[in-house]
Amino acid sequence: MSPGNAKTAPLEKEIADERVRLDLEEAVWCDEHLNGLMTSCLEDFPDDNDWNLPFTVSDRIIKAYIVFHKQYNTEWDPTAVTRQTPYDICAFITHKCGEKDKGYEGKRFLTAISTRAALSYWYRHCRPNESVTEWCCNKTTGVCHGLPTRAQAVSEFMIGLEKMKARSGEVSQSARALLREDMHRLNDYCMNATRMPEERRWGVVHYEVVTLEFSSVEIVPGERAYVEIRLKTHKSAQTGVLHTWRLWANDADPRLCPVRALIQIACLYGSHVPPRGPLFLRIGKFGDIMHDQPVVGATQL
Known part of the structure; x- marks a missing residue:
């Protein structure tokens, strides 16, 4: 590695970490403004209400999330939180917002933001005594704490998805207004x-x-x-x-x-x-x- 690259590598990691920090800040803001976000993606989650329950938009997102994973694994537990859960979240958002030419639905990045916020709401309901701003998973025991939507893997995925949407011509809008x-x-x-x-x-x-x-x-x-x-x-x-x-x-x-x-x-x-x-x-x-x-x-x- 050349001296220039040696200097740049730590700096790039610092910038990557800063991106994740900003993403997590925006995720918290989205959670606090869940209702306002939900109305923006109403049409992306049709109300095929075969459960005979009064569904809000966030309920529709949560239902779609559960149905998506159940169709691939009938034993999948929507209330369980494991080290795999952040990747389950990414897989569902990819299904909704990934590129159409790759077989996904191609929804907007705003739909991805709203989906993440709704799933934060779901996992807060499942784990009311856990931290709502942090995520950690013990590599030895596999015990996880916090919200899986706060995992670094989810933040890095969302950052990459936003870049992809920008390259494809979608106008990216920051979820949180600059203060x-x-x-x-x-x-x-x-x-x-x-x-x-x-x-x-x-x-x-x-x-x-x-x-x-x-x-x-x-x-x-x-x-x-x-x-x-x-x-x-x-x-x-x-x-x-x-x-x-x-x-x-x-x-x-x-x-x-x-x-x-x-x-x-x-x-x-x-x-x-x-x-x-x-x-x-x-x-x-x-x-x-x-x-x-x-x-x-x-x-x-």
């Missing part, structure tokens, strides 16, 4: 002058961007209070209507100031990047600007 604290933490990490350029590049571990171009940003001569952002038409809005927003400077909280953010981008690019084409460009591992690799759509580094 002010999230933006502050992101700003502090990426703008910390004590970090190496490649470390700052890796600071952005989970984000979404729209396909902005240099021409999308309108700086009004003499105007320092705001900049205008003009969005082009896209697949979901092909009427030819242009949308314009004003992003106002935020002197009260510079870390949330869009004007300062654009200035920082300009400083990062310098005079070597021509002001045309995609606004957001990838930054290489050593801080180099990759002119031919724009950041487009929802993505994860």
